[in-house]
Amino acid sequence: MNNYSMTLPNYTIGEMAYEQIPTFCGKHGSTAVIIGGRTAMEKAAAKIRSYAGDIRILDEVFYGGECSYENVDSLMNNENILAADMIFSVGGGKSTDTGKCLGDKLVKPVFTFPTIASNCSCCTCVSIMYKPDGTFIEPYFFNNAPVHAFIDTQIICEAPEKYIWAGMGDTIAKYYEATISARGESPEHFKAMGLVISQMCTTPIFENGPAAYKANIEKTPSDEFRETVLAITVSTGLASIMLTRDHTPDYNSGLAHAVFYTLTSVGIEEKHLHGEVVALGVLICLLYDGQTEEFKRVRSFCEKVGLPVRLEDIDISEETMDGLVPMVCEMSDVRHYPYKITPEKLREAIKALQNT
Numbered sequence: 001m002n003n004y005s006m007t008l009p010n011y012t013i014g015e016m017a018y019e020q021i022p023t024f025c026g027k028h029g030s031t032a033v034i035i036g037g038r039t040a041m042e043k044a045a046a047k048i049r050s051y052a053g054d055i056r057i058l059d060e061v062f063y064g065g066e067c068s069y070e071n072v073d074s075l076m077n078n079e080n081i082l083a084a085d086m087i088f089s090v091g092g093g094k095s096t097d098t099g100k101c102l103g104d105k106l107v108k109p110v111f112t113f114p115t116i117a118s119n120c121s122c123c124t125c126v127s128i129m130y131k132p133d134g135t136f137i138e139p140y141f142f143n144n145a146p147v148h149a150f151i152d153t154q155i156i157c158e159a160p161e162k163y164i165w166a167g168m169g170d171t172i173a174k175y176y177e178a179t180i181s182a183r184g185e186s187p188e189h190f191k192a193m194g195l196v197i198s199q200m201c202t203t204p205i206f207e208n209g210p211a212a213y214k215a216n217i218e219k220t221p222s223d224e225f226r227e228t229v230l231a232i233t234v235s236t237g238l239a240s241i242m243l244t245r246d247h248t249p250d251y252n253s254g255l256a257h258a259v260f261y262t263l264t265s266v267g268i269e270e271k272h273l274h275g276e277v278v279a280l281g282v283l284i285c286l287l288y289d290g291q292t293e294e295f296k297r298v299r300s301f302c303e304k305v306g307l308p309v310r311l312e313d314i315d316i317s318e319e320t321m322d323g324l325v326p327m328v329c330e331m332s333d334v335r336h337y338p339y340k341i342t343p344e345k346l347r348e349a350i351k352a353l354q355n356t
Contacts, residue, residue, distance in 0.1 A: 001246060006190060008241060009112075009123045011149040011234055015221060018113075022053035024148040028109045029085020034060045035075065035099045036090030040115040043155055044090050048113065058084050067094040068132050072101050086111060089146070092163070093119040093274065096146075097127035104142040112146045116163035117156050117229045118275055119170050122149040123237025126244055134269055136261040141247035151233055153221045161216040162273065164225075167232040168209045169279025169307050172298065174201040174236050176282055177254030178243055180289055183338045191251055194242030200235035204228065206301055213305050250336035255288060256281030258331035258341075262324050263316065272314050279307040280314060280353075288341070288349040299356070310354055321350060 012020045025032070032055055034045050045060050059080035064071030075081055081102070089099025090113040100121070103110035112122035121127075127140045156164070175198040182195055204227050212228035215221065243252040259281035260274060268277055279302055286295040299309055308314050311321055325343045328334075334341045 001188070004190075004245060005143065006241070006245060007125070007143065007145045008238065009145040009147065009149050011123065011151055013151040013153060013226065013230065013234075015152065015154040017150045017152045018047050018051040021048065021051050021150065022055065025055055025086060025111055026053065028147065030054065031056045031058050031084045032086040032088045032111075033058050033078075033081050033084040034088045034090055035063050035081070035095070035102070036060075036113075036115075037065075037092065037095045038062055040091030040095060043115050043158070044113050044152070047152070047155070048088060048090070055086075057088075063091070063095045063098040066130055066132055066134060067097040067101070067127060068130055070132055071098060072105065075102050076105060082106070084108070088113060090115060092116045093121040093128070094130075096121040097129075100124075100142070100146060101127040101129070101140055104144070110146045112149045114149065114151055114233060115155050116159045116167075117232045118163040118167040118273060120233055120236035120240055122146065122151070122233050124240045126240065130264070134264060134267065136264045139244075139249055141244060145241055149233065151229065153226055153229060156229060157216055157221045157225060158219055159216075161213060164216050164228065164232070165213055165305060165307065166273035166275030166279075168205050168213075168228065168275065168305065169277075169282070169302075170275030171201045171232045171236050172205055172301075173254070173256040173278050173282050173285075174198045174239050174252075176202075176285055176291075176294075177256055177333075178239065178251050180285070180338065181251045181254055181336050187251070190242045190245045194239045194251065197235060197239040197242060201231060201239060204231040204235070206297075209301070210304055248336075249333055253333035254337065255285040255328075255334055255341060258328050258333040259284055261331055261333065262328045263314075265327070266316075266320065266324070268314065268316070276308060277314055280309070280311070283309060283353055284346075284349050287352050288346060309356075311350070318350070318354060322347065325350070
């Protein structure tokens with residue numbers, strides 16, 4: 001890539017983050033539509049309206065319940081969405097991914113308002129697309145990041161603690177997957193930047209995660225809570241943008257996510273969150289890669305905060321997982337690994353996980 005541009009999201013974080021809506025959104029137009037999940041809009045829409053200033057909110061629209069091309073196509077026929085100057089994408093990963101995909105297709109500026117800290121969607125240049133039944137399809141890449149993310153720590157802290165819990169699991173994957181994918185290479189500047197930033201996806205979580213989880217349970221934002229939210233939403237998001245500028249998942253994903261996306265074929269998200277399953281995938285990833293000491297470190301952290309450490313913790317039997325192993329090995333997430341993921345060795349890693 002000899003000629004390319006990078007757009008990075010700005011962000012405001014704090015209990016009064018929405019006060020900055022006029023400052024950062026006003027220059028992009030005078031009307032907006034709020035798109036999100038129903039619970040998310042209940043929590044955030046009134047507060048957005050109260051701080052929107054001269055920006056007129058035309059409508060509040062449910063995103064459809066799944067980040068699918070079908071829902072995006074449906075939203076593209078909404079008259080208020082078509083009339084709005086801006087899209088305010090509110091909620092968790094699937095709703096903000098829907099808003100970002102919609103904004104890219106309609107060529108409208110997107111502003112994100114995460115109401116949970118379960119992933120980095122509010123700051124990335126990709127939407128993870130699923131079939132209407134929840135089965136993973138593909139990442140949908142685009143060049144423009146959300147213009148600005150408004151990260152209200154009070155709203156996020158009032159959300160169920162399971163979301164930041166899962167967010168920590170998803171975040172620690174970034175460093176391990178990226179560094180394994182780039183092993184032995186001399187990547188160009190944007191990927192090298194992403195690799196450096198990915199280091200901010202582990203240490204802050206290990207240091208602040210348990211206290212942040214406790215703060216979330218107590219519904220009291222703390223310094224540790226803020227630092228953990230920043231690691232989940234901003235650090236991971238910036239790493240993702242840098243690592244996927246060539247519109248491939250080659251450096252931004254890996255074996256941990258291949259495990260998760262494979263498990264969507266058996267309805268894993270009916271009972272378990274994305275980051276929760278990815279955390280278990282990290283353990284499998286480290287065992288496969290032979291990082292024994294790092295495996296012990298991550299496993300200890302998972303046990304400390306209650307993230308899964310065995311298949312039964314996510315209600316998957318060894319027999320079911322064994323049948324899915326070939327699918328994991330064929331996922332695009334592991335096509336750029338420094339070695340081929342083989343069914344035989346993957347089964348050995350899973351067996352080691354179960355026997356640890």
